[in-house]
Amino acid sequence: MQSGKEKVAGCKVEHAEEVGDDLRHLDQPDWVKELARGGHGHDDHAGHGGHGGDHDGGFTSTRTTHHDGHEIEIKTTYHIKIDGKPYRGHLSVNDDGHLHCHAIPYETYGSALDFVRNLIDIYPDTFATKTQG
Amino acid sequence: MIRHNILTNDVARQNFVQGCLALKAEPLGTTRYSTYDYFAFWHHRAMNFMTPPGNSAGRNAAHAGPVFGPWHRFLLIVFENQIRRVLNEDDFRLPYWDWAADAASPAGSPLWGPDVLGGSGNPVRSGPFRDGSGFNIRLTQDGNSDDWMDVDRPLRRGFNIFGTTVPSATEVTNSINSFPFYERQPYNNDVSSFRWDLEIPLHSTVHRFVGGDMMTTTSPNDPVFFLHHCNIDRIWARWQSTYPQALYLPRQTAPDTYRFHREDDRMHTFLDINLTPADILDYTVYYDYDILN
Numbered sequence: 001m002q003s004g005k006e007k008v009a010g011c012k013v014e015h016a017e018e019v020g021d022d023l024r025h026l027d028q029p030d031w032v033k034e035l036a037r038g039g040h041g042h043d044d045h046a047g048h049g050g051h052g053g054d055h056d057g058g059f060t061s062t063r064t065t066h067h068d069g070h071e072i073e074i075k076t077t078y079h080i081k082i083d084g085k086p087y088r089g090h091l092s093v094n095d096d097g098h099l100h101c102h103a104i105p106y107e108t109y110g111s112a113l114d115f116v117r118n119l120i121d122i123y124p125d126t127f128a129t130k131t132q133g
Numbered sequence: 134m135i136r137h138n139i140l141t142n143d144v145a146r147q148n149f150v151q152g153c154l155a156l157k158a159e160p161l162g163t164t165r166y167s168t169y170d171y172f173a174f175w176h177h178r179a180m181n182f183m184t185p186p187g188n189s190a191g192r193n194a195a196h197a198g199p200v201f202g203p204w205h206r207f208l209l210i211v212f213e214n215q216i217r218r219v220l221n222e223d224d225f226r227l228p229y230w231d232w233a234a235d236a237a238s239p240a241g242s243p244l245w246g247p248d249v250l251g252g253s254g255n256p257v258r259s260g261p262f263r264d265g266s267g268f269n270i271r272l273t274q275d276g277n278s279d280d281w282m283d284v285d286r287p288l289r290r291g292f293n294i295f296g297t298t299v300p301s302a303t304e305v306t307n308s309i310n311s312f313p314f315y316e317r318q319p320y321n322n323d324v325s326s327f328r329w330d331l332e333i334p335l336h337s338t339v340h341r342f343v344g345g346d347m348m349t350t351t352s353p354n355d356p357v358f359f360l361h362h363c364n365i366d367r368i369w370a371r372w373q374s375t376y377p378q379a380l381y382l383p384r385q386t387a388p389d390t391y392r393f394h395r396e397d398d399r400m401h402t403f404l405d406i407n408l409t410p411a412d413i414l415d416y417t418v419y420y421d422y423d424i425l426n
Contacts, residue, residue, distance in 0.1 A: 004412030005419060011211050011404045013171055019162040023174055023272070028182060029403045032194075035392070063189050082277070089279045090181075092189045095323040100191045102181055102279045105350055106337035107295065118295065122348045123276025124255075125284050 058086075061093040078112060082120070082127065136367070137423050139228035139360055140243055148225050150249070150261050152216030153356045157268050159219060165283070168219070170271045172212055173351040177274060177281050179204065179401040180350045184393045190321035192394075194401035199316045199382060199394040201332045202369050203410035205362050207400055210419050212359060226420045229363035232339055236301040239342055240292045250357055255345060256287030262356060263287070274350045281351065288355060289345035296341030300334065308335060309372050316382040320391060327372055336365050370416055371425040381414055 019026070027033070060077040078099075080087035090102045098108035099115055104122060109115040120127045137145040156169035166174070179195035192198040195205070209227055217225045235242035245252040251260015262268040264287035275282040312327035322329055339361050340347045346354045353359070373379075385397045392398055396411045413419075 003418070004408060007406050007408055007412065008207075008210050008214065008419070011214060011406050013161075013168055013211065013215055013404065019164055019171075021163050023161075023164060023166060026174075026178070026403055028178060029401070031399070032182065032401065061189050062187070085277075088277055090183075092191055094190055102191075102350060103274060103276050104348060105180060105191075105196065106340040106348060119276055121294070123274070125273055125282065125286070126276035 059091045061091065063093060063095060065095075080112065080116060082116065083130075087116070087119075134224055134226045134420055135423050136226045136363060136420050137228050138231055139249065140231070142228060142423075145226070145228040146249060148216065148220060148222055149228050149356070149360075152220050152225070153359075154261060154266075154268065155219040156215055166271050168215060170354075172208065172353040174272060174281070175208065175403060176353050177272075177350040178403075181279055182393075182401060185390050188321065190319075190323050192321045194393045196332065197322050199320050199328055199391075200398075200400060200410060201328055202315075202366075203381075203413050204400050206366050206369075206413050206416060207402070207408055208353075209359065209362055209366060210413075211404070213420070227359060227363045229367050229422075230357065230360035231364055231367075232299040232361065233302040233305050236299050239299045244357070244360070250360075253290040253292040253344075255289045255291060257290055257345075270346060270351075270354050272351060273346070273354065279350075290347070290355065290357075291344030292342065294344045295348060296338055296344070299339050299342050305335065305368055309368070309375055312372075313376050313379060314382070315372075315379055318383075320383055320387075320394060331365060331369060331372075335368065336361075366416070367422050367425065370422060373414075373416075374425060381410055 058077055058079045060075050063074045063076070065072050076093045078091055092100050094100055094108060098110055099112055100108050101115065103119055104115070107118070139146050139149060153169060157167050159168045161168050161171055176195065180193050182194040184192055184194050184198065190197060195201065213225070213227045216227075217223055230244055232239060235244070240253065244250055245260075247259050249260065251257050251263050256264040258264055268288060269285055270288060271283065271285060272281050273284050274280075308327065308330040312325070312330055314326060316326045316328050317324055322333060340352060343355065343357055346352060347358065381396050383391050383395050385395050387395050393401060397409045399407045399409060402408070
């Protein structure tokens with residue numbers, strides 16, 4: 001049986017045999033996609049499966065818990081548009097009520113407005129500056 | 134082989150800088166990307182794979198769950214191997230940035246000097262990765278879709294814009310002393326644990342302080358990512374030495390909803406390697422640290 005060290009020593013990023021001409025086809029590793037297809041409860045996040053995303057910038061996050069024998073479900077939906085265009089990124093709401101998103105993974109927000117302001121500031125490649133001078 | 138403090142070991146510093154530049158200059162197959170860029174791509178893809186889909190706590194194949202420690206240890210070892218190969222330096226091990234030592238004035242750290250990483254700016258205009266050095270960013274997250282997009286631009290940093298501090302040595306010690314257990318159910322960021330404390334108050338604070346490219350899912354685009362995560366790994370190693378009997382959790386008997394995070398689950402990778410958290414818990418097989426405390 002190979003040790004972890006032997007396994008790592010065999011990693012050949014430099015050969016990049018899977019890469020070919022582009023990285024675009026590497027949506028997720030084949031073995032990960034196979035797990036998703038096998039009904040193991042995983043899916044490529046690209047489709048936002050289970051998060052309730054739609055094409056109009058709407059995103060629904062569902063929180064469930066139990067309290068004193070009662071079943072609780074809370075659905076929170078955000079509809080966000082920036083310059084009239086729907087925001088299509090992933091959003092979720094933590095148990096403490098804070099907004100979490102993939103685009104700004106090292107921060108959570110009590111205010112969706114603060115989130116969008118930071119989003120625009122952090123991604124100038126996506127959101128060109130429109131400040132009037 | 135020993136991982137050193139980048140600010141006290143000139144050889145490690147020089148090799149790290151030269152290694153990053155060499156990997157950036159090395160084409161990745163026949164793509165427009167480099168071997169270096171592959172790590173930003175991998176980090177982005179793992180971070181965008183929810184485990185399982187629909188979990189409201191944001192747990193994914195690399196973050197917000199137990200595998201945060203092992204998966205980043207895995208990524209660092211692969212990156213370290215790449216620098217060893219490209220420099221033909223078998224003894225090379227990644228250095229770390231002991232940011233807690235700079236907590237009084239993180240922006241004033243010698244790390245940001247012209248002979249180490251260069252400073253803050255959009256674009257970064259000093260140091261070996263400055264605008265015009267050839268160290269261009271080739272892919273980044275699309276802020277509007279969670280997918281990634283092609284770019285060709287210099288590195289960006291923005292100190293003190295999204296965060297003004299880095300954790301102190303006292304905060305690091307308090308974290309280790311407060312949590313004798315690595316994780317606990319439901320294994321996400323809704324409950325505190327050592328993993329949670331390591332990832333959220335300690336790790337994320339440093340990403341926010343550096344800002345710029347360090348704020349995104351493609352944060353390995355900034356070389357400081359590797360120095361920062363090497364320090365995070367060092368803190369985890371210190372915790373492991375403090376609590377040698379503490380188990381990695383969850384065990385393999387946990388439900389499939391924790392796949393990618395259990396001790397014998399294959400960790401997210403595009404490489405032809407089946408590495409599990411259990412394979413990597415004993416880091417001394419791969420490297421050691423000059424100082425843990």
